[in-house]
Amino acid sequence: MQIAGRVFVVTGAGNGMGRQVALGLLRRGATVAAVDLDEQGLAATAELAGGGARMSTHVVDVTDATAVAALPGEVRNVHNQIDGLVNIAGVIHRFAPFTDLSAAEADRVMAINFTGTVHMCRTFLPVLLERPEANLTNMSSLSALLPFASQTLYSASKGAVKQFSEGLYAELSDTNVHVVTVFPGNVATNLTGNSGVEMLDAGGRQAPSTTAEAAAARIVDGITKDRFRVLVGTDARVLDILSRISAKRTTRFVGKQIKSVL
Template sequence: MQVQGKVIAVTGGGSGMGRHLVLHLLSKGARVAAVDINEAGLQETASLAANPERLSTHVLNITERASVEALPAEVVARHGAVDGLINNAGIIQPFVRINDLDYAAIERVINVNFYGTLYMTKAFLPHLLARPEAHIVNISSMGGFLPVPGQSLYGASKAAVKLLTEGLYAELLGTSVRVTEVFPGAVATNITANSGVEIRQMESQGRSSLKPLPPEEAARRIIAGVEQNRFRVLVGSDARLMDFLYRLAPAWATRFIERQMRSLLG
């Protein structure tokens, strides 16, 4: 789906990759409904927009189903229609093992990452099916196909997003709605701060590390995937490498990631 002239809702639009998705869509001629729980973040995104007349901002907690269900009508009232949805909002867990992860943190991550994506999809899908062409993009994670110790629950939530998205793709074949799943690797965003998570400095001696991808480049690649109607988008050389290695030798790749994460877990 070409995004020019389309109306697209983006969650997590107040910062990081979501903000750059909003700005990139606007630069390509789309109209955008930016959604975020952080009103100040949305205002900052709006202040950076070159075409603010094509942008609406919506302060919303995506884990509150009733509020999410009211959102499509707000977007349609503002823009006249809605043609696309990018489920980008997400949080990580504290860097601890499952044994040390409390239930409040577990429920928060599952509610934001999985139920938030599900609620948004369910709310917008009837409107998208009524359009001549439409698109749903769900942001999973490299951790959604590769186990990452200390982020096992986060990975489980993103694996659920992966399977939900693939199921949607199959269910929507033959309709006007296309579906894309996205697996970012390391992207330079403030997700740790937004998640309320503290992180130790990872020991780097003797290790090579890939530089995180700038969020504006990640956004560009995601939108390119939408315009190419791609089923699957791997964002970053680390995501592509680990996707290959995990398919080739899953146990070896799991042990490799555990060694990289060991210093964070203590």
Template sequence: MKVQNKIVVVTGGGSGLGRELVLALLSSGASVAAMDINAAGLEETVALAGMNRGNLATYALNITDRAAVEALPEQVIARFGAVDGIINNAGVIQPFVRLKDLDYAAIDRVMNVNLFGTLYMTKAFLPHLLARPEAHITNISSMGGFLPVPGQTIYGASKAAVKLLTEGLSSELLGTNVRVTVVLPGAMGTNIAVNSGVMDTLEVKGGEAPVKMLAPDKAARIIIDGIENNRFRVLVGADARLMDAVYRLNPQRAARFIYDQMKALLPQ
């Protein structure tokens, strides 16, 4: 689906990848409904939109609130007249701890935001997308959704669920006007750790990140290109592409490699 002159909904639009998706869509001629739990972040996105801000509407809400999400399509349609696409980008990570040390509050939060937030958004907007001449659903999973990352086991489980949810939805929608894309990013230079409230668990010896980060504006362009070409699956970043290939050949070796890269983040 070409995004020019389309109306696209983006979750997590107040920072990071979500913000870059909003700005890239606007610069490509789309109108955007951006939502985020952080109202101040949304205001910053509006300021950055510059001359394109007239095509941007913002909604401060928590995507784990099903009633609020179910009320959203009518609000967006009242503003723009229709909805042509959604990008389920909002997500959180867990503290970098082993499963035995992870409390249930953190587990519930990760699953509610990453999986159920995506599910609520998809269910709420799908009837409206099916009524359009063409439409698109994009769900952001993660490299951690196909490759185990120690200290992010529940996050990975939530993103693996998003991956299969998206792939199943794609199969269900064959023969309709709605196309579906699952996105599998590797490491990106976003503030997801701060937004997830787990920055204090990310102390790395020497202050160096274990992997090279992809700039979120570059990731956004890769994702939008995938949407415009109706790709079933989009791997974002050299690390995601490499590990996808390695994992297909030897899952255990790939898992060990990631452990060796990430073990400095795990409490001893």
């Protein structure tokens, strides 16, 4: 899909990969409506963008269906059109076995990661279908391809996003809307802090990670090339291959690594 001259709505744009995707789209000539619940984070993103009319900011909770329903009108009032939606907003839960997690923790991660994505897609798809060419990009996770012990409900929420997003790909394959699903591995962002949880103490061991800037560049490239799946990071690519060879052994191996630092 052509990026220059198009208008993209990007959720989670107040920090991390969402911020970098918004900035990356701007660098390629797009106009961006940056969406996040964090007003200060959005202000920082706008400052990094250097101001100007090609970025607007919108403080919206993606779990609030009413607020989401009002968003297309707000964006079109500013930018006249909407050509793409990039759903990146998401959280993890605390690192703990499923039996230790409360119902409230489970509900929160599913509401933001999955239901929030569904809200955005339900609201924006009719708008995107009106355009000559449009893009819908959803953020899943490596954990949707290979479940992570102590992040079982997060993995489930991202697995739901995968199935939903790739189902939309099938449904929309003969339309003007290109659907891209993103599967990042370990990306160097403040996801734990933004999710309100503590990071695991790895005891000095460093897991391979991808910078948010590099991850965003790969995502924007995926949008440009209308990729079906975008795997982000060497860890994502390697573990995806290993899980195809032996899902059981790879799941047990990763589980042991995580349990060793719990």
